[in-house]
Amino acid sequence: MKKTRVCLVAFKYFPEWAGVARSASRLVKYLMEAGMEVHVVVAPGDQPIYPQADNFIETINNPGFDEHGSLVYRPKIAQEEVMGGMLEFLKLLDARYHFDIFHGYWLPLAFPCLMIAQKNRPVIGSIRGNDAFKEGVLPQSLPYVSSVLNHASWITSVCSDLLDGVGAISSISGRSSVILNGIDSTGFPMWKGGDATRGVVGSSGEFRFKKAIPDLIEAYSLVPRELRKTLMLCGPFSDENQERISQEKINTLLLESEVRITGYLERTALLNEITNFNVFVINSYHDGLPNTLLEAASCGIPIVATKTGGMLDVLVDNENALLVDPGDIAAMARAITRVLTDVDLARKLSAGSYHLKKLMSFEHEKSEWLFLYKTLLERPTIKSISDLIEV
Known part of the structure; x- marks a missing residue:
């Protein structure tokens, strides 16, 4: 046949x-x-x-x-x-x-x-x-x-x-x-970032203009200094101009000791890294349904994301994520700060994101x-x- x-x-x-x-x-x-x-x-x-x-x-x-x-x-x-x-x-x-x-x-x-x-x-x-x-x-x-x-x-x-x-x-x-x-989340590690005193904020993916990484760096700088420790950017920059602008932003804001850019990571190494985040951030100006969202949710990581694209189909504000308007740097900083300071909220968002696994299988x-x-x-x-x- x-x-x-x-x-x-x-x-x-x-x-x-x-x-x-x-x-x-x-x-x-x-x-x-x-x-x-x-x-x-x-x-x-x-x-x-x-x-x-x-x-x-x-x-x-x-x-x-x-x-x-x-x-x-x-x-x-x-x-x-x-x-x-x-x-x-x-x-x-x-x-x-x-x-x-x-x-x-x-x-x-x-x-x-x-x-x-x-x-x-x-x-x-x-x-x-x-x-x-x-x-x-x-x-x-x-x-x-x-x-x-x-x-x-x-x-x-x-x-x-x-x-x-x-x-x-x-x-x-x-x-x-x-x-x-x-996403096949079989064998995915679970969120290990429940200790908010560590102050680890991060994002992952292929960093293009739409991912608004310079804005994320600035939002991170607005989080109270005593709450933050590291901004992890796990993935490669596909745009040399965005990489340059991001590095200039890091230097201008005196964040050289706090920001770590890993470049490309193999899946196992990536998952082990992001499950240490206290907050996973998707700061896109516009987007579809990024794989990074699926990975973070499948690990039960508290998510802060912008109100755009596929995020609006699967995320509900204050239930499985905190949502802010694209380009609103101050609002993004406030949302990150809320997760870092409210342990109960972080746990609620963690449980909510993990429940998305079946829908996104x-x-x-x-x-x-x-x-x-x-x-x-x-x-x-x-x-x-x-x-x-x-x-």
């Missing part, structure tokens, strides 16, 4: 460390465990710009493999010509494998999928974080995004406010759903994805695309 063939077009993918790459890898694992054959095509993203005279056939004939055994293609396409290049590559790939379903794992990348799928094969478009949405509505991307929203079989997102945002561009009523990121995420794929494969809902705009 022929396996269902899936073409997943991803913005980032294994072995990259970013949350989008990790969630795409999990999806591939779920699909392969369900007996599907998965082909992953990775857009150039941060790869260097290559000349246009690329050999797509060579790429198809010599794919790589991911940790799950799936075929992975990284076609050499100039970054400024991603859409046209991806369309040409997918044409060749589909001619060889004739896929049953397509998935653009970043909203604009569902556009070339639509052009290949035509009317009789389902296409999923996924919004993967606020940064993807922000770029998606830029003038050069908006035509692609509009077409995807109008004609894709289904639109998914990691949080409801992103669906509301794209709903202002085009109606996706009845064709959209939130699928929360999942791999099992829940897997069942949601497989149900969606099964439904679309049984009854594709693509509308006519004869009026797709020319771009």
